[in-house]
Amino acid sequence: MRIVMIGSGYVGLVSGACLADFGHHITCVDKSEAKIDALERGEVPIFEPGLDAIIEHNRAAGRLDFSKDLAAPVADADVVFIAVGTPSRRGDGHADLSYVYAAAREIAAAVSGFTVVVTKSTVPVGTGDEIERIFREEFPGKDIAVVSNPEFLREGAAITDFKRPDRIVIGTEDARATEVMREVYRPLYLNEAPLYFCERRTSELIKYAANAFLAMKITFINEIADLCEQIGADVQKVAKGIGMDKRIGDKFLHAGPGYGGSCFPKDTLALVKTAQDYDSPMRLIETTVAINDNRKRAMGRKVIAACGGSVRGKKIAVLGLTFKPNTDDMRDAPSITIIQALLDGGATVHAYDPEGMEAAKEMLGTVTYGTDPYEIAEGADAIVLVTEWDEFRALDFKRLKTAMKNPVVVDLRNVYPVTEITRHGFSHFAVGKKTEKR
Incomplete structure (x- = not known):
């Protein structure tokens, strides 16, 4: 054809x-x-x-x-x-x-x-x-x-x-x-x-409904993660436990810094507006949008708290800029809000991403970009893992500790087990898990 x-x-x-x-x-x-x-x-x-x-x-x-x-x-x-x-x-x-x-x-x-x-x-x-x-x-x-x-x-x-x-x-x-x-x-x-x-109208709604449901699922597990941190539970184990239920499934139950990208942010908002136009408001989706926006700012505050409550004059190394791995898409990426919060707090931010740095330069302010994780970690007061690229899954923490000024890791994607970080003498701040300080 x-x-x-x-x-x-x-x-x-x-x-x-x-x-x-x-x-x-x-x-x-x-x-x-x-x-x-x-x-x-x-x-x-x-x-x-x-x-x-x-x-x-x-x-x-x-x-x-x-x-x-x-x-x-x-x-x-x-x-x-x-x-x-x-x-x-x-x-x-x-x-x-x-x-x-x-x-x-x-x-x-x-x-x-x-x-x-x-x-x-x-x-x-x-x-x-x-x-x-x-x-x-x-x-x-x-x-x-x-x-x-x-x-x-x-x-x-x-x-x-x-x-x-x-x-x-x-x-x-x-x-x-x-x-x-x-x-x-x-x-x-x-x-x-x-x-x-x-029917054509049904088809048009299916796409929005699917994305809204997945966005809701992400937002749900992120709120469960916040509760886990308060009560001493482990969100990854909670997610596995509920994901084994076939009615729920294990997809999109990975706690993190919030959703971004080209689809979920604009599609959830468009569905909310369509529903309002038809006098059929979707309160769950409206709340999902609000929670996700707030979560990205909360992740910036989480990094600041991990640095003792202030990042003024401190160097923060950020690993990962794109909204997810294997793309160069920076649209609505959580890293944008997180880095802006750190810059507003007076930090110096050094960042590295395998594919997203060119696009990031057009969106972010005074950020210094490096060629690998170890370069940007030199003299850093904390390293923040924002996007779970494969090359960040086997970092040499002995080398990182030698390079860094302060051994603090904020793992916003829960890539590493707590013991993997702490046995190298790092303070470990994850999402939905108990904080382990050195």
């Missing part, structure tokens, strides 16, 4: 590359000349393990190409995916759909013959209806079916998620569009990936 992907950001580029790997012919379109020029030079603008190899392979095979103009590829396309950004709108928190509607108008003007237009972007309920209205009123002669097909890609594991999905949700009540979408995902037949067809 000939497929066009409008938007060559995280979702569009991963989805387009994987569909090309299935054997479809994909054209990824983006208005950013710099991005398209970079892709045509073989430079991938995002970090996602394995993505560069898939892009290179499919470009060489002639199944994947890039364009700054959508008119020609859309005219030949069987399916056009809209995968543009839907950031939180300034002022009210609603999803900004201006890019989606602009893309829809350009697509409708260019299509020729029956074409399925698919919203892959995360959009509020009713967006597909509005796109259909635009097509019907502004382009009445065009034969277009509008479908919802939300993405469920985890940054750092997106290729696996696309090729071996838990489910593929497709929202349409159009029989022709149903058959086209079956053909798009037919290569996944051997993987037995379940195609779940439902």
Whole structure:
């Protein structure tokens, strides 16, 4: 099939590359000349393990190409995916759909013959209806079916998620569009990936409901962690104990500094705003958003407390900046709020992250960046583990203690057992565990 992907950001580029790997012919379109020029030079603008190899392979095979103009590829396309950004709108928190509607108008003007237009972007309920209205009123002669097909890609594991999905949700009540979408995902037949067809509005809500539930689960275990610290329990053991219940499951029960990234913060807020518009407020999600925002600031205070109540004039080494490992995404990363709290407290912050430092430089103030954990630990009063990259899982604590001014470790991801830290003479501050001071 000939497929066009409008938007060559995280979702569009991963989805387009994987569909090309299935054997479809994909054209990824983006208005950013710099991005398209970079892709045509073989430079991938995002970090996602394995993505560069898939892009290179499919470009060489002639199944994947890039364009700054959508008119020609859309005219030949069987399916056009809209995968543009839907950031939180300034002022009210609603999803900004201006890019989606602009893309829809350009697509409708260019299509020729029956074409399925698919919203892959995360959009509020009713967006597909509005796109259909635009097509019907502004382009009445065009034969277009509008479908919802939300993405469920985890940054750092997106290729696996696309090729071996838990489910593929497709929202349409159009029989022709149903058959086209079956053909798009037919290569996944051997993987037995379940195609779940439902109404378009239902499909749009499924994405928001899924992300909101996972955000709630993270927030729940973070609050349990706070209680554990007060009563002397171990949150990791609590999480394991409740996660063994199949009704609950063990995923997203890892206590930490709060959720961040491109999805959970904006999607929970957008769901809250949608529910308010329909006079059906979602109190659990509203509270989840508030708790998560407060938690990031609380983690900054936790580091300050671990340093004796003040960080003025002290050097703090921060390990990990991105919101999670295996990505370069700094959007709403807990590290931003934590580092700002340390800077406000008068600390000097030195930081290291395998992939996120370039993006961090645009977001953070006077932070010094190093080349490895041991460089930034030199003369530090505390080391704070914020993101659980693999290379931080086997640190040489003997070497760190020699380098540091004060042996204090604040492990906000509970990467290390208490004994692993304390036996080297460090004071250990974790999340949801008893503090062990040297």
